[in-house]
Amino acid sequence: MAKNPSDGHNLEVAELPDRGEIVLTTVREITPHGIYVDLDEYNNMNGFLHISEISTGWVRNIERVAKPQQKMVLKVIRAERSRREVDLSLRQVTNEEKRNKLIEWKQKERAITIMGMVKKKLQLEDAQFNDIAMRMEKEYGSLYEALEAASKKGEKAFASLEIPEMVEKEIIVAAREKISSPKYEVGAIVEVTSRAPDGIKQIREALEAAVGSSSVAEVKVTYVGAPRYRIRVVADDYKQADKVMNSALEHIQEEVGKSGTFTSKREMSRKYGGMA
16 A cells, blocks of 8 residues: 555555646646646545646746646546556536535545544554544545545444544544534526416515425525526425425426426536535
8 A cells, every 4th residue: 555645644646636626736847848747545646737828828938827836626538557647637627516626625624633643642553543544435435525424423433444433533523513414405406487477476486485494404496597406405404305306396496387387407416515
């Protein structure tokens, strides 16, 4: 297993990133032809961002793009084991991919800090600490997801992991102190029309009813542009948010469907919050 000094524990990492993978990097050197970076999640493996992959347009001054030690979110476009250097792209990274990667990185840093506090307080040996961290990651996919579960579910989160009781309790205490419950948001764009004499009133009442349709989630309706409206549902659980959204859409369709038209298109769901 490779050791990343900043992690605070050992993690087994892939030797090479996959093509198309979004990676976090640190700028090492800027040249007229491109930018050399270190891949933070791959033991500072060498990466190169060619000037042609910085922007779809002409880059007049490459030094305005980044500075040494700056973090950059990039996409892998070529990774060959023999070269030990990864070709990267900035222009192929979407705003959504960048946002999600930065959130992931911040969550990882927070998880490392929390687990480091637990290790120091209990004076855990590296071998025991690494074993516990790996169990948590295997069960939940990441340390942060495991800590979120600990904050929300307490001892139930680690019921099958066989973590020593003293360590388990300390992780739960630290997680509840440092991590708040996350929120899940689902969205949809609806198009609603009505041929009824009081069609506008009918649509308004249907939308207002959708907003007040749940006591366990927050439902908001905003005007996009006739006849389009955006519906957002925010809840503590994704399944809960999804269920409320389906119920709201069904209600609107029932109210206006017979005397008008109704279509809906779901938007990308997202998770946010979770850091105290």
